[in-house]
Amino acid sequence: ETGVTQTPRHLVMGMTNKKSLKCEQHLGHNAMYWYKQSAKKPLELMFVYSLEERVENNSVPSRFSPECPNSSHLFLHLHTLQPEDSALYLCASSQDTAGANNQPQHFGDGTRLSIL
Amino acid sequence: KNEVEQSPQNLTAQEGEFITINCSYSVGISALHWLQQHPGGGIVSLFMLSSGKKKHGRLIATINIQEKHSSLHITASHPRDSAVYICAGPCAGGTSYGKLTFGQGTILTVHP
Secondary structure, eight states: OOSEEEEOSEEEEOTTOEEEEEEEEOSOOSEEEEEEEOTTSOOEEEEEEETTEEEEEOSOOTTEEEEEEETTEEEEEEESOOGGGOEEEEEEEESOSBOSSSOOOEEOOOEEEEEO | OOSEEEEOSEEEEETTOOEEEEEEESSOOSOEEEEEEOTTSOEEEEEEESSEEEEETTEEEEEETTTTEEEEEESSOOGGGOEEEEEEEEOSSSOOBSOEEEOOOEEEEEEO
């Protein structure tokens, strides 16, 4: 139990569907992250939120739309996805974003997304 | 070319063997993270170190900042150690909003 919960664990959707991934952290952290992990590729950072404000958008296509309504919750809204978007999407949190040097990031178990 | 390189990419061992996974990085960092990813996908942070050595149970991590190299050692390996081990360091340049760049991971399989 890492204190970061992601739902759903698995999601299969068509290219025209709209769905959302949810992440919730119970650690009192101020920073939250979305990562994408494709097969045989390193983890890629997608978005960073600090105190509910997006501080990083790592050149992610607009078909991915993040939302952070409060410091405990993070969503990733999906629409008109492509087959190459099939991947494991991981959420993480850390105390804050003041440098990755001295803070561990706590990860959820991920959502395995398959696009038909 | 990834800024963080791991070796080997795949590692198979027999239970009880001493295991070493290496990580080299091309950018100057002051700390490095070692992560463990289980087959289900969840990731656990094992170590975050900026110098010397850290030990937790059968796991030992070392880092040489000057040589830009870190190693993760597992003593008396066990099948439950089978997982993907990932090293990561802060991204070079710009503001560091907790951005990490990740190695491609080392897939470890320990046979009984």
